[in-house]
Amino acid sequence: MAFQKTIKDKVCFTDIGLHSGKEVTMTVRPADVGTGVVFHRVDLTPPVSIEAKAGNVVNTRLSTTIGTSGATVSTIEHLMAALTGCGIDNVHVDIDGPEVPIMDGSAAPFVRRLREVGTRVLNRPKMYLVIKRPITVIDGDKKISIIPSRYYRISFDMRFNHPVVSSQFRSMKFSEEGFEMDFAAARTFGFLSEVETLKANGLARGGSLENAVVIGDDGILNEGGLRYQDEFVRHKIMDSVGDLSLVGYSLVGHVKAAKSGHDLNHKLVTEILARSDCWKLEEAADFSAAPAIFPLPSQELAWSKA
Secondary structure: OOEEEEEOOOEEEEEEOOOOOOEEEEEEEEOOOOOOEEEEEOOOOOOEEEEOOHHHEEEOOOOOEEEEOOEEEEOOHHHHHHHHHOOOOOEEEEEOOOEOOOOOOOOHHHHHHHHHHOEEEEEEEOOEEEEOOOEEEEEOOEEEEEEOOOOEEEEEEEEOOOOOOOEEEEEEEOOHHHHHHHOOOOOOEEEHHHHHHHHHOOOOOOOOOOOOEEEOOOOEOOOOOOOOOOHHHHHHHHHHHHHHHHHOOEEEEEEEEEOOOHHHHHHHHHHHHHOHHHEEEEOOOOHHHHHHOOOOOHHHHHOOOO
C-alpha cells in the first residue's frame, strides 16, 4: 500500500514574492495524518490558517491564490507541485506575508530542500481519486479534460502567437523521479512587452531574470538561455501538477490540456469535485502496481493531441 507522508523536520525558505516584490519567509513543518497542506499567515494577529483546497481558491490571475477570513496566500502552485512531486501529503506552512517566495521561478529549490530533510511515512493509506468517466471544461479556444487512465498523466498543448515560442507539446506520466528530473526545474516565463503593463497593475514587481524566463521580440533575454528546449510547456505541466493537487487527493486519470492556465485548471478541479458520478475514492497500491488495478480504457488509446 502507498501510505501518507509528511516531512521529518522543518525547512525554511526566504526570498521575494514574484508579484509583490517583498521579502517573505516561509517555514514548512511536519503535520499529522489527514492534515493536508495548511498555510498559516503568522504575520497577522491573530494568525489565519488557510487550507490548500479548491474551495479556498479566491483568485487565479497569473497564479493561484487561496484565502479565508480576509487573509490570502498567492502563488502557491510551485510549492504545491513540489509537495506532490515529493509524495508529501501533510504539512503546515508558516508564512509571514501574502505570497510564497518565488526562489528561481521553478519548483526545484523546494524539491531539493524537501528531499534533503526527508519524508516520514504515516499510518494511514493515501486516498486516490480515480476518474471513471471523462470530464471536460471549455473556455473559448482553451480546453482541459480528464479521462480514465491507469496512471496520473498530464498532456499539454501550448500555443502562443509569438516567433520565439509558438507551440509546444509534451506529455508526462507522473512519477516522483520523473517530475524531479524533467519538470521541477522549469521556470515561470513572461513576455518583455507585457512587463511594464503588469507592473503598472501591481503585478510582477519582483520579477527578474533571476526568477523568470523573459521572452523578447527576437529571443530569450536570460544570459544562460533555457534549461530545456521546451521549458515553457514543461513549466505549464509543473503548474498544472500544483493547481490540480487542490482536488485534495492523489489523482488517477489522464489530464489533457490545450492553452490552459491557472483559471481553467481550477475550473477542472471544481468540476471534478462537483461530478462525483465520474470518479470514486480508493485506497490503492502505488503507481508501480497500478496496471493491475486500473485497466487502460479505450479513450486513452484513441487520444491524440489534436
